[in-house]
Amino acid sequence: ETGVTQTPRHLVMGMTNKKSLKCEQHLGHNAMYWYKQSAKKPLELMFVYSLEERVENNSVPSRFSPECPNSSHLFLHLHTLQPEDSALYLCASSHRQGRQFFGPGTRLTVL
Amino acid sequence: DQQVKQNSPSLSVQEGRISILNCDYTNSMFDYFLWYKKYPAEGPTFLISISSIKDKNEDGRFTVFLNKSAKHLSLHIVPSQPGDSAVYFCAASDLGSSNTGKLIFGQGTTLQVKP
Secondary structure (H helix, E strand, O other): OOOEEEEOOEEEEOOOOEEEEEEEEOOOOOEEEEEEEOOOOOOEEEEEEEOOEEEEEOOOOOOEEEEEEEOOEEEEEEEOOOHHHOEEEEEEEEOOOOOOEEOOOEEEEEO | OOOEEOOOOEEEEEOOOOEEEEEEEOOOOOOEEEEEEEOOOOOOEEEEEEEOOOOEEEEOOEEEEEEOOOOEEEEEEOOOOHHHOEEEEEEEEOOOOOOOOOOEEOOOEEEEEEO
């Protein structure tokens, strides 16, 4: 238990669906991150929020839309995804430059 | 261009022996390095870190060595235990220029420790 939770743990969706991934941290951190892990690839940083403000967007397609309503919650809204978007999506949190604590991830399959 | 590389996708060692996992980086601005461990169906968990002002950091059975001139770091686990079997990720950060703790990860090395 790292203090970072993610729901759902598994998600199967069609290419026309809209779904959201949720992340919650109970560690009092002020930075939150979304990563994508595809098979046999490094973890790819998608978005960084610091003090609820998006500070980094690593050329992620607009079909992924993050939202950070407060310092404890982070969402990733998904719409019109492609099969190649199937991956493990990991959320992490940290103090601004501290080590990151990861959630268990959401295994996403796009049909 | 991959800035952090773990060139060995897998490693198998006997219980009780030493495991050595390697990581190379290309960005000389990196000043903070971490190792994470990941079991299936779980997120990565922090293992050990090292600042660029040091060349060694030890925590129990785990030691990380940093060779800045070679842009190389390694993780030593001794003695290795079957419970150490997992995927190990090396990560690097440029704390001097980033205010967000952004990490660049390697591809991971799968360690198997045989009883």
